[in-house]
Amino acid sequence: MGRERKQTQMLDRDQVFGHLDFSLRSYFECNSKVLGRFTIDLNEEPVTIGRNKKCSVVLDDESISWEHAQVFCDGEEYYIEDLGSTNGIRLNNVKIVKSVLHHLDHVRIGETELVFMGNGVGHRRS
Amino acid sequence: MSNDCHITFWGTRGSIPTPGRLTEKYGGNTTCVVVRQGNTVIIFDAGSGIRPFGGSLAKELAKGSGIERLHLFFTHTHWDHIQGLPFFIPAFLDNVEINIYSSPDKAPLLKDILNGQMSFTYFPIEMSSFAAKLHYHSLPTEPMTLGEMSISWELHPFHPGGSVRYCVEVNNRKFIFATDAELDPLFADGRLSPEQKKERTDYLKFVEGAHVLVADGQYLNEDYIGKVGWGHSSMGAAIKVAEEAGVHRLALFHHEPAYSDSTLDRMQKETQQACAEKKSKLEAFWAREAMTIAL
Ligand SMILES: [Zn+2]
Ligand SMILES: [Zn+2]
Numbered sequence: 001m002g003r004e005r006k007q008t009q010m011l012d013r014d015q016v017f018g019h020l021d022f023s024l025r026s027y028f029e030c031n032s033k034v035l036g037r038f039t040i041d042l043n044e045e046p047v048t049i050g051r052n053k054k055c056s057v058v059l060d061d062e063s064i065s066w067e068h069a070q071v072f073c074d075g076e077e078y079y080i081e082d083l084g085s086t087n088g089i090r091l092n093n094v095k096i097v098k099s100v101l102h103h104l105d106h107v108r109i110g111e112t113e114l115v116f117m118g119n120g121v122g123h124r125r126s
Numbered sequence: 127m128s129n130d131c132h133i134t135f136w137g138t139r140g141s142i143p144t145p146g147r148l149t150e151k152y153g154g155n156t157t158c159v160v161v162r163q164g165n166t167v168i169i170f171d172a173g174s175g176i177r178p179f180g181g182s183l184a185k186e187l188a189k190g191s192g193i194e195r196l197h198l199f200f201t202h203t204h205w206d207h208i209q210g211l212p213f214f215i216p217a218f219l220d221n222v223e224i225n226i227y228s229s230p231d232k233a234p235l236l237k238d239i240l241n242g243q244m245s246f247t248y249f250p251i252e253m254s255s256f257a258a259k260l261h262y263h264s265l266p267t268e269p270m271t272l273g274e275m276s277i278s279w280e281l282h283p284f285h286p287g288g289s290v291r292y293c294v295e296v297n298n299r300k301f302i303f304a305t306d307a308e309l310d311p312l313f314a315d316g317r318l319s320p321e322q323k324k325e326r327t328d329y330l331k332f333v334e335g336a337h338v339l340v341a342d343g344q345y346l347n348e349d350y351i352g353k354v355g356w357g358h359s360s361m362g363a364a365i366k367v368a369e370e371a372g373v374h375r376l377a378l379f380h381h382e383p384a385y386s387d388s389t390l391d392r393m394q395k396e397t398q399q400a401c402a403e404k405k406s407k408l409e410a411f412w413a414r415e416a417m418t419i420a421l
Contacts, residue, residue, distance in 0.1 A: 077416075091417070092391075093398055094409075097132055100416040102151045 025119055026078060028071075032112035034061045040114070046072035048083070049109060063087055063110030071101075078118060080107060131163040131275070131296045131421040133338060137175015138413040140306075140344050140358065140380035141206050148386040153415020156206035157380065159303060159340060161294055161421075165191075166273030169198045170292065170303045175415065176210035184215040187222070194221050197272055199265075200228040201282070201306060202289040203239050212244050212251065220257035229281060229290045233264035265290070280332055283325055284308045285357040291332060299421045302336040302373075305380050309342075310350060310363040313370075333371045338421055340413065341368065343378035346385075346393070361393060369408050377413040 028040040040047065040057050048055040052066040059068075065085035072079055081098040082089045090108040091099050101107075103118035137155035144154040156173030167183075169176065186193065196216065201207060216222045228236045244253040269278040275296045282289040284307045291304035312318065312326045333339050343364035345353055350360035361378060368376040381390060390412045397410045 079416075092394065092411075094394075094411040094417075095419065096417055097130075097420050098134075098418040099414070 025117075026073075027117050028107070028114040029117060030112055030114045032059070032061060034111050035059060042071055042073075042078060045078075046070055050083070050085075059110070059112060061110050061112060064112070068109055077101070078116070085109075129164065129274075129297065131161065131294075131299065131301070132418050133301060133340075133421055134160045134162070134179075134418040135175075135377070135413045135415055136160060136179040137171075137173040137210070138379055138381055138415050139173075139206075140342075140382060142383050143174045143206075143209075144383045148388075151387040151414060152381055152390050152412060155415060156209065157201075157305060158210060159413075161275070161301060163273060163275060163296055165193050166275060167193050167196050168272065168275065168277070168294065169196060171201055171207040171305075172198060172211040172214065173206050173208070174210040174213075177213040178416075180213065180215040180217070184219070187216065187219065195223045195225070197225045198227065199277070199279075199292060200226070200232070200236065200290070201292070201303070202285065202287060203228075203232065203236070204287070204306070205243075207306075208240060208243060211240060212249055212253075217256045217258045217260075222258040223261065224258050225261045225263060227263045227265050229279070229288070230264045231288070233262065237262055269295075280328065282307050284312065286355075289357075293332065293336075294421075296421065299337045300335060301421050302333045302339045302341075304333060305340060305342045306357060307342050307359060308355070308357050309359040309367055310354075313363050313367050329367070330371050333368070333373060336371070336373045338375045338377065338419065339368055339371075339373045340377045340379045342380045344380045344382045346382075346389075349382070361397075365397060365408070365410055368410070369406055373408060375419075376408060376410045377419075378410065379413045381412070 026042045030038050030040060047057055048067060049057045049059060049069045050067040051060060051064050055067060067083045068085040069089055070081050070083055078101040079098060080089060080101055087110055088095050092106050101116045101118060105116040107114040107116065137158035138153045139156050143156055155175035157171040158173050158175030158179055159170045160179055161168045217224060241253045265279050269276045275294050278293045279290050282291045289306040294301040312322055341364045342359045343361040344358035345360045347360045347362040358380060364378055394412045401408055401410060
């Protein structure tokens with residue numbers, strides 16, 4: 001067997017910046033009894049979540065209000081806010097009206113569990 | 127929605143601000159809690175948490191939100207409850223009015239105490255440079271009404287130098303702010319003096335059936351043993367008393383500066399599991415900075 005040299009994988013500029021960009025994204029990893037697993041991208045905020053078709057994220061789940069929650073960034077930090085929903089928002093199992101989000105916070109909206117992946121909080125690409 | 131009463135934690139840490147990576151979630155700012163219904167804004171204490179609150183309020187004031195009249199209630203004047211006032215932006219605005227309340231025993235001294243922390247020895251700007259109109263009040267014996275809120279108080283006898291506990295009633299709901307108190311001796315099994323028995327009964331009556339109780343739960347039970355007489359409660363005592371008084375939601379507060387987010391995360395998880403196992407009706411959680419809950 002001849003000497004096999006492992007080749008360093010070369011990435012082009014787009015791949016490098018694409019990768020960096022991904023690492024700076026904030027998003028929710030979601031898991032719902034009704035809707036399965038999915039991701040909500042939070043870089044284009046504000047994001048409204050509800051059953052109403054006008055919401056930026058439509059979750060067709062009866063435990064969720066028409067306009068349930070809003071996620072926004074004030075330029076530094078991400079917040080989640082209840083829009084007057086019937087069943088409320090639980091943050092790490094505490095019912096809240098509004099809160100700053102921290103990396104790996106568990107949010108519950110109806111039957112959906114959302115984990116905040118706060119990569120790049122405060123470093124949003126504008 | 128507009129008639130709802132909201133409680134925001136702007137500062138939750140006890141004793142000294144604790145900035146840094148290990149405390150960013152529950153927060154490093156010292157005591158400041160704001161209760162708000164419509165345009166009525168009540169501030170409890172001016173620890174370093176009043177600084178970010180002031181920044182947020184200043185933005186609202188700039189938009190003409192009509193909340194120029196503020197009410198600031200002091201529990202007591204330990205540093206961690208007054209140190210943020212020099213950094214409270216609305217105090218520098220001439221269209222703002224701040225009503226400042228303290229217990230009758232402290233009221234005659236309060237102005238000097240607050241001015242004192244801004245004398246040139248400690249701070250570059252004197253309190254006389256505040257442009258807001260400041261009105262000092264001694265807490266009245268009868269409950270006072272602000273907007274739709276009714277506010278009453280009692281002396282909190284289990285803290286060195288004394289403290290005050292407050293009750294806000296609105297929309298048939300009850301909020302209690304009762305920080306800086308060492309409850310353990312009063313609620314441990316053992317003999318109590320008649321005076322202690324009265325203090326215990328008075329406390330239970332005051333917090334009874336509260337929808338939200340913010341209470342001192344500074345120490346892990348095992349750490350309290352080394353801090354007896356320091357004027358702060360163990361988490362276990364705070365939880366036990368809240369259960370005994372039929373409190374609905376308990377926000378543990380005045381977090382020990384040495385405790386990291388992971389410690390408080392663990393305590394919250396364990397406490398919620400324990401409450402669920404014994405089918406307790408109490409919902410206990412650790413107050414977290416920049417978090418708003420409904421009353
Ligand atoms: Zn304190
Ligand atoms: Zn104190």
